[in-house]
Amino acid sequence: MAELKLGKYTVETGEDGYMTNPDQWNKEIAEEIAKQENIKELTPDHWNVIEFLQKDYKEKGSIPTIRRLKKVGGIDTKELYKLFPEGPVKKAARIAGLPKPKSCV
Amino acid sequence: MKNLVILGAGTAGTVMANHLVKKLSVKEWQITVIDQDPRHFYQPGFLFIPFDMYNEKQVTREKASFIPKKCNFILSEVDNIDAEKNVVNIKSGKKKINYDILIIATGSRIVPEEVEGLAGSSYYKNIFDFYTIDGAVKLRQFLQTFTKGKLVLNIAEIPIKCPVAPLEFVFLADWFFTKKGVRENIDLTFVTPLSDAFTKEKTAAVLSTLLNHKNINIVTDFSISKVDSDEKQIVSFDEKNVEYDLLVTIPTNMGSSVIERSGLGDDLEFVPTHRSTLQSKEHDNIFVIGDATDLPTSKAGSVAHFEAEILTENILRYINNLELKEEYDGHANCFIESGFGKGFLIDFNYDVEPVPGKFPFPVIGPMSLLKESKLNHWGKLAFRWIYWYVMLKGLPIPGITATMSTKGKQID
Numbered sequence: 254m255a256e257l258k259l260g261k262y263t264v265e266t267g268e269d270g271y272m273t274n275p276d277q278w279n280k281e282i283a284e285e286i287a288k289q290e291n292i293k294e295l296t297p298d299h300w301n302v303i304e305f306l307q308k309d310y311k312e313k314g315s316i317p318t319i320r321r322l323k324k325v326g327g328i329d330t331k332e333l334y335k336l337f338p339e340g341p342v343k344k345a346a347r348i349a350g351l352p353k354p355k356s357c358v
Numbered sequence: 359m360k361n362l363v364i365l366g367a368g369t370a371g372t373v374m375a376n377h378l379v380k381k382l383s384v385k386e387w388q389i390t391v392i393d394q395d396p397r398h399f400y401q402p403g404f405l406f407i408p409f410d411m412y413n414e415k416q417v418t419r420e421k422a423s424f425i426p427k428k429c430n431f432i433l434s435e436v437d438n439i440d441a442e443k444n445v446v447n448i449k450s451g452k453k454k455i456n457y458d459i460l461i462i463a464t465g466s467r468i469v470p471e472e473v474e475g476l477a478g479s480s481y482y483k484n485i486f487d488f489y490t491i492d493g494a495v496k497l498r499q500f501l502q503t504f505t506k507g508k509l510v511l512n513i514a515e516i517p518i519k520c521p522v523a524p525l526e527f528v529f530l531a532d533w534f535f536t537k538k539g540v541r542e543n544i545d546l547t548f549v550t551p552l553s554d555a556f557t558k559e560k561t562a563a564v565l566s567t568l569l570n571h572k573n574i575n576i577v578t579d580f581s582i583s584k585v586d587s588d589e590k591q592i593v594s595f596d597e598k599n600v601e602y603d604l605l606v607t608i609p610t611n612m613g614s615s616v617i618e619r620s621g622l623g624d625d626l627e628f629v630p631t632h633r634s635t636l637q638s639k640e641h642d643n644i645f646v647i648g649d650a651t652d653l654p655t656s657k658a659g660s661v662a663h664f665e666a667e668i669l670t671e672n673i674l675r676y677i678n679n680l681e682l683k684e685e686y687d688g689h690a691n692c693f694i695e696s697g698f699g700k701g702f703l704i705d706f707n708y709d710v711e712p713v714p715g716k717f718p719f720p721v722i723g724p725m726s727l728l729k730e731s732k733l734n735h736w737g738k739l740a741f742r743w744i745y746w747y748v749m750l751k752g753l754p755i756p757g758i759t760a761t762m763s764t765k766g767k768q769i770d
Contacts, residue, residue, distance in 0.1 A: 319581065320515070321625045331583065334595040340553070340579060355654070 259285035271346070271353045278350030286348045292337065295348070299336050302328055303349045306342075316346050316354040360387050362673075363446055363457040365436060365616070367393035367421045369401075369750070370648030370662035371463035376752035377670040379426040382677075390430040390455060392448060396421055399491060400745055402659065402738075405523055405695065407494035408501055409534045414491060416742070424750050439620040441641050459643050459673065462622075462629055464614035466519050466649035466657055472610035473514050474584035485587070485605040488527065489519065500604065501534070506543035507603030512592055513550050514582050515610045517626075519649055519657040521557060522704075524548070524608050525565055526695040532572045533697035547575040549592065549600055554578060558711040561704055564728060568696060611657070613650055628652040633708070634684035636669045643676075645669055655688035655708060663749055664689045667760040689762040693738035701734035703727055707762040713769055718757030720766030727767065 254273070257266045262285075264277045272278060283303065287295050295303070305326040309317045319342060322328045337344040342354050362378065364371045375391050382389065403417035425431045434450030439460065446455040468489045470477040476485065486500060487493035511528055518524075528548050535541040548555070548569060554562040555569060555576060569576050583595040591599045613627030622629050622640070630639040631651040638644035647669050648662035655661055665686055672682045688708030695701045703725045704712035716723035725737055748755060 318625065324625055330581075330595050334581075338596055 267353075269353050272350040273352075275350055282350070283348050286350075290337075290344045290348065292344070292348075296336075298332070299345075299348075302326075302333065302336060302341075302345050306345055306349045306351060310349075310351050316342060316351060318342065318354075360458040361456055362387055362389050362459045362461070363455055364389065364391045364461045364463055365393075365439070365446065366463035366465055366614075366648075366650070367391050367398065367425060367431070368463060368465050368648065368662075369659045370465070370650075370666065371461070372398070372421070372424045372750050373663060373666040373752045374461055374463065374647060374669065375425055375429050376750065377666055378673065379428050380752075381670060381674055384428055388430060389426075389428070390432060390457075391425050392432045392434060392436060392446065392455070393421055394433070394435040396433055398424060398750075400742055401489075402520070402745075403742060404488050404491065404494045405526055405530070407491075408486075408488055408497040408527075409530050410498060414495060418491070419746065436616045437619065438616060439622060439644075441620065441622065441644060444643065457643075459645070459676065460641075461669070461673075462617070462638070462644060462646045462650050463648050463662075464616055464650045466611045466613055466628070468609040469612045470607065470609040472612075473582055473607075475587060476514075476585045476607060476609060478585070478587055480585075480587035484590070484603065485585070485607060487607050487609060489523075489608065497606065504544075504604055505538070505540045508545045508547065508601055509604045509606065510547045510549055510592065510600055510602035511606045511608075512580070512582060512600075513552075513608045516551055516557075517657060518608050518611045520692070521656055522692050522694045524550075525555065525569075527606060528574050529568070529572065529697040530695060532574060545575070546573070547577060547600060547602075549577040549580045549582075551581045552578060558704075558706065561712045561728065564702075565694075568730075572697070617650070624652050626652075632684075633688070634686050635672055635682040636665055636686060637672070637676075637682060645673065645676075653688065656690040656692065658690055658692055659745070659749070660691040661689070663755075664691075664760040666752065685761060687761045689760065691758070693734060693741065695735060695738055696730055699735050700730045700732055701738050702730055703734045703737065705762065705767075710762060710764065710767075710769065713767050715767035717766060718763075723766075 255266050257264050259282050262282055264272055265274045267273050323330055333341045398419045398421040400417040403412045406412040434448040437447040437449050439446050444457050482496050486497035513524055535544050555565045556562040580594050584593050591601045593599050613623050617623040617627045629646045631646040633653050636645050647665050649657040668686045691705045693701050693703050706712045712728050715727040717725040717727050
């Protein structure tokens, strides 16, 4: 267990830097994590992805894959990579205050 | 008379038929097995075909010869499963097969069409898969005359059947071209959507070192967007390119189209399954085994074999109205061929990643875990015989248990 200072907030995280207490998450914290991930500003397109991840995680209990973001969320994969370069789901999940996506076997 | 129907006569379905025929009363239960293809392939053997180590004959048998005589074996395509009515609609004679219990063992398949430009006119010209008998045989022909250039292996998407096979392929390619005296003219590159050589940390570290020693390049975090066969390059969603002369692809793996037509699958047409009981999440009288499940363990024959023991017990419990055993732990066991007559062996489950040690017996082994040895290579080759004569018949393999044992393992 570790703590991360983000602007005026301090949040609990795991060793991997992903938040462990979803109640601590808010939009300002998301903006701060985004900066750490080299995303200067969260646009409405970014929020669309983040909110889909949160909603789907709540319903399904797991982080959706890129395929699911496209098929169910209607988010174009190329667009997704532009919004969250290099490992978009990993980055977006961290910003959304969700656990690190597990890779399958 | 009640009906138990098994869809699919691959590894999982065949082992289940052999287990259940011994447990269920023939007076009460009719077991029906349905499959569309008369050929049973020893799929781990596909890896060796491109390198001319195995031929088609050595990996092919008649499915019917492994299905017990007391079972009803139907060779037909399946239209769909109507899970509300407990019926399987088959194409042959447009018949309806009723079931009281259904076991889905329809496996997984490669779908090259899922990646733009992959299934075009270059497929089987300088682009090949080795997950089908056709692909493996055509790749063997191509490799006969391939003596210089860039060989790129790409994994399109995760999960895939036998996650170690792509690594084994590049290790064997290194050996194959060295033996032919042309290795220095061939650039070998392993391109993966993962952030490392393998999903499990300790195994990834060992295998990355090995790739490095063998002078095989690795490109990680590469999520393929399209194949540009005119320019002979693969392009990622974030617009990275890798050029090839020969592209060996592991296309997207998906569940059977029967699952899609039945509306029983997830985004990749794998069936949502309880991870420890193997019961379908949606229907109490449907059970799922082998590659067809959505479980977070390897899609591999060893998994089907271990699951079969537990599923047999649970089918009997279901019939007798007993609570199902939550016993399956994700146990998988895989040989990894590493070239030059050597290999690795890994043994793991949902929670315990592969670690060094001895297998199946502590201290004496004789197999070594997560360590390269000649014996592991011979184990892999011997396994073809164990598969045909022991495993498919549902007979026990000495020292090997359905759930993972931590005995002999060096766990932190």
